Amino acid sequence: MSAIPQSDHERRKQISVRGIAQVENVTNVKKTFNRHLHYTLVKDRNVATPRDYFFALAHTVRDHLVSRWIRTQQHYYENDPKRVYYLSLEYYMGRTLSNTMLNIGIQGACDEAMYQLGLDIEDLEDIEEDAGLGNGGLGRLAACFLDSMATLGLAAYGYGIRYEYGIFAQKIKNGDQVEEPDDWLRFGNPWEKARPEYMLPVNFYGRVECTGERAKWVDTQIVFAMPYDSPIPGFRNNVVNTMRLWSAKSPNSFNLRFFNDGDYIQAVCDRNLAENISRVLYPNDNFFEGKELRLKQEYFMVAATLQDIIRRFKSSKFGSRDPVRTSFETFPEKVSIQLNDTHPALAIPELMRILVDIEGLTWDKAWEISCKTCAYTNHTVLPEALERWPVHLLERILPRHLQIIFEINARHLEEVTKRFPGDIDRLRRMSLVEEEGEKRINMAHLAIVGAHAVNGVAKIHSDILKKDIFKDFYEMNPEKFQNKTNGITPRRWLALCNPGLADAIVDRIGESWLTHLDELKKLSSFINDRGFRRTIQTVKQENKMKLASYILKEYGITINTASMFDIQVKRIHEYKRQLLNCLHFITMYNRIKRNPSAPFVPRTVMIGGKAAPGYYMAKQIIRLICAVARVINNDPVVGDKLKIVYLENYRVTLAEKVIPAADLSQQISTAGTEASGTGNMKFMLNGALTCGTLDGANIEMREEMGPENIFIFGMTVEEVEELKRKGYNAWDYYNKNSELKQCIDQINSGFFNPHNPDQFKDVANVLLNHDRFYLLADYEDYIKCQERASDMYTNTEEWTKMAINNIASSGKFSSDRTISEYAREIWGVEPSWEKLPAPHEPKEEENSTEGKKNDKK
Known part of the structure; x- marks a missing residue:
């Protein structure tokens, strides 16, 4: 640690956004910590390693989440609100421990408890592996959005892939970047809960059988998607939402031919090929790479997620007794699906396949439901970043989906012809199928046509989409296009990472800015306050000294x-x-x-x-x-x-x-x-x-x-x-x-x-x-x-x-503001600042009966 005027422990004991370390809370944390060290990790203080202490603390903190997590999901089951499903191939979560302690208000108690046990909480926090399941801005935005959705009390779920290897670890050797695998799960992940009971089948390959007007996808290869749930706590409102990440698992059946040939090893190796789907995150940012594995990842995620969404829709407390639910008439009133860029755009043909082929809806009714349900966020204007999948690849891996995309395109081009008769070049430009060179499907066009709302992520970006990149689509459906300027969560990006500055702000204007960031504008009245300026300068200098100490230690500079x-x-x-x-x-x-x-x-x-x-x-x-x-x-x-x-x-x-x-x-x-x-x-x-x-x-x-x-x-x-x-x-x-x-x-x-x-x-x-x-x-x-x-x-x-x-002008750039706009203007739900009732340990009968009814978790 750097030598700074005040120790971090002393600062963190102060009354601040980190909360007061109450004596009974400290005692409880110490007791639970020792219990987890003993019973969960099977260690005592004589043989425990620093990593054991980290896991004991993480389990202690997770214990504070469990009742809130269960209660939140029971609350959603009882009240049946409209649910928001955020589909993203990337979630750049970082570390969870310190963020969780901050959000549920126990950081002071945990810090004091570790101090009394002779441990440094910052050393323990440093042991946690980053959950690097994203490349950069897009994945980090998704993480901030999950935090804001929980803080705003939205019934929201993040869906993605549980990559075994996240974004690679970068080493600089003689000036060259060297990539090393990010084996972030090698010591386990204390925050996730595997849910094998909700494992779902996902199909690939095969062929399509047509009987009259009905199509059936047959002779497919099956991979199972196993969900792992992680809690997403809101800021001090007792809400804990869920991020569900899918892991690919092979079917249990072995290829008996190999057994008959005596090649047991080959049978097992082939079985593992299926699990490669969730093995590694593609380390490309703003560049499209048309690889088969990437296409499989995208479909794997949306196929498992849509099955889960529909299961939850049908089994809700009211839906299970409502025959209208089986006709899907109320689906868009209860479900909103946000596509984070084009990576999950296959959700559109997959939802159509489920509604038409499995649920038996007419094409027109299914299309109306699908469009009202799905919305699309665009994240880039760079042409090399826009996804365009080769038709031959889709035809082999997802033959039924290619048929559906062709049908969507045919009907779309009919509409274009009606609106702009004789404009052949416009038909070419607006087609979902690009005919020049290798025939490809333009996934951005599919996402625009199949969504009821399309948004950019800054005003100038949204204007460029309307005036240039998607000009033809804007001219045809201007009402679809919106802007939603990005934001960041002030909890992680100020209160957590810069406690000195957070305390200085709290001293002047209180804590309300943590959930209403526009309150920071009150700081404008202190610009000419010499004492406040001196405080800001001191905090900055302390942060610079800390970083200088880190650079000296890591790089010798x-x-x-x-x-x-x-x-x-x-x-x-x-x-x-x-x-x-x-x-x-x-x-x-x-x-x-x-x-x-x-x-x-x-x-x-x-x-x-x-x-x-x-x-x-x-x-x-x-x-x-x-x-x-x-x-x-x-x-x-x-x-x-x-x-x-x-x-x-x-x-x-x-x-x-x-x-x-x-x-x-x-x-x-x-x-x-x-x-x-x-x-x-x-x-x-x-x-x-x-x-x-x-x-x-x-x-x-x-x-x-x-x-x-x-x-x-x-x-x-x-x-x-x-x-x-x-x-x-x-x-x-x-x-x-x-x-x-x-x-x-x-x-x-x-x-x-x-x-x-x-x-x-x-x-x-x-x-x-x-x-x-x-x-x-x-x-x-x-x-x-x-x-x-x-x-x-x-x-x-x-x-x-x-x-x-x-600092005072940062209010607009809170992800709380961004999510409030998504909620009201795209998803049709109202953010809530109300706290759920304080949690208590659920009774046995509640766990047994409500838990069986309520499979949200």
């Missing part, structure tokens, strides 16, 4: 804590323009070398993020940053004026350390390419200033805080489009800016890697000849923007006022 912490952490991708950041710190280096005695505002530049394993250019960007860092960090002329740190294995847990310590956040994507961003919101909420383009949610952030409190540079979306029309020639910018020319020449000549001078020639070649993201066009304005930031940083008081303005 000593950094200047008085320097500006300039941070860019996100997936490594050309459109996010880590290369532009790299050009800036090369420029700073060259300026120091030219005139070492000139005044210079010290900076520590930190870049973190993972590159998709097959993304060559992203890996080259990492190599270049590490090579430049080696040169700069070892140059005695530079000293502590400039340091470059590559943050290895960036993930949720590391984000919780980095974001509170940031002074400046880099959000520098080419205008029109970042759908929204949520990292930008996390930095803003924690008092970092933003250097960014007018892209994604940056635009709405600027509207909230005012243009004077953010550093904006670069082309607008309209200017990017104009440059694209005129033709972009990077050489023009290279030739007219000597500093830029020097940077690229250094990259090209091997200056940063003299042992392999050709290593980065391809990077220079991309920048000068093949750059889709116009880095050089924005370079000069970016450098000037960074100079403005440096000048402002020297004025500590003004910088702090801007930081407070950022």
